[in-house]
Amino acid sequence: MKPHDDIDGDVYVSPRYLARATAIGDPGLDPLRDLGWELHNDDLGNAYLNAPDRKVRLGYLPEGDDDGLWRINAYKDPFGPPVWGACFNDSCPTEFVTAFTTALAEAYEQGPASYLARPVSGSNDRDPFLAVAPLINRGWRLDRPRWGAFAVHSPDGLAGLEYTVGDLDPEAELTTRDARWQLWAGTSIDRPYWYATATTDTPVALLKAVTESVSDPTPLPRWRDDTYSYVKNMAQLIPITPPPPPAPTPLDVQRAAARQPAPRPATSVPRWSTTSRPALPSRR
Template identity: 75%
Template sequence: MPHDDHDTIDGDVYVAPRHLARSTAVSDPGLDPLRDLGWDLHHDHLGNAYLTAPDGKLRLGYLPEGDDDGLWRINAYKDAFGPPAWGVCFNDSAPTEFVTAFTTALAEAYRQGPDRYLARPLAGSTDRDPFQAVDPLINRGWCFDRPDLRTFAITSPDGLATLEYTTGDLDPAIELETRDARWHLWAGTSSARPYWYATASTDTPAALLRAVTEAVADPAPLPRWRDDTPSYVKDHAQTSPIHPPSPPTPTPLDVRRAAASRRPAALPAASVPRWSTTSRHALPGQRR
């Protein structure tokens, strides 16, 4: 659906690389792909928003007044009354464009049915291999690392964004309620205090994960407002004006100078003989 002016993401500067941008105050772009499908939207008395699919098997919570910094929580269910099959969380500083990439892919998966939005990752599969989520980052120069025996990581060229994958068995409840999930995407100099983060549990479909990493890897900068730019962006990111600065207002002196430059130059005076009392008359020529 088209956005009103107050629902669009805009700004006065571009931020690059985009993983250093923060969340915006506009949530509609992240909600709209699912609202366009007719999902039920309601709010609680605190102002949190909830979207539920018609079959009750997909739910999104936008929780500015939640118990923690998990602003976006999306869960899928095999049984509408059972435990979640998978869960994804974006915290309150995660760039809104990354959330929108996920919800857009989720809307498409929902159109195709449960076989898509409940498709468990399957190593070696053409379209379900979980590591297809890593490809967009590798193609943009991200480098592999192994910080410990249980974790694989891939880090951005500037060292300020990391995607971590934890091996072994994980407790499903812990994955859904903490940052100790199968997938952990974050930006910053330390995972303990990231600029922003996102998590995804073990059975999150690979195609949905890839939609997020494609958005992260996109080289296009993101628009933000300079006055809302945190210090770490100013220290590490490149910011450039979205529109060139307007020329200064001309002063009265500037106006006069411009008018003078457009005025045609005066023609030189014609050469006219001047006679004075001391001038001698021309001598007569020789007679024939």
């Protein structure tokens, strides 16, 4: 199997939030599969991961009913409604999903007090602003796009995070884009290139992992032909040069020498000497 850390593409896309999703979802699933979470597939090709205690569930839904490719929910009671939920649509760069599931794996190992930790304003480690801080620290600017919400936008205006204040419908948060948190890229939040949402009680540590990944200045490798045409005019596409061949090891040198043909014996070259027969006189 191809390692996920191999470069898979012919260009680097910068800024990284203008890249699109990768062709496979394995990198997003692996942090939880590595913990022994149970994986099931349906006949359509959708994949489902369940935590051992059934209190966290992930669905990878390429054949789902809408464009929500990734849906992650957590429960206090496995048979009750979700405590929190997050959704990444089918165009969201897979690296952002992987950042979320990696943080979720760490929180799950710490126990319910971590992966069910509600955000608390003013808390040292659970204040919602902690999820916004990575964006502010990397030059994203604050905005008030509408009443009842605040937002931060990337310096080029092509990505944003919007936080809605006030009371929200828990069911709508889980099933629509009307959630507490919405992260997106594009020229408009109404028609984004990709989006991700998270409900009110999503742990701050998981959200912070995503915003750190989104604002990371490191570009992402992609295939030029798979990059959206309208993004090509806005993103910087840097060709990926093939890696140089590895330096030969002493064993390589030894093997190469063994494959060389044996040297031929030197050909004898006649030399003039004092015993050589004198030249015949020329004809007059």
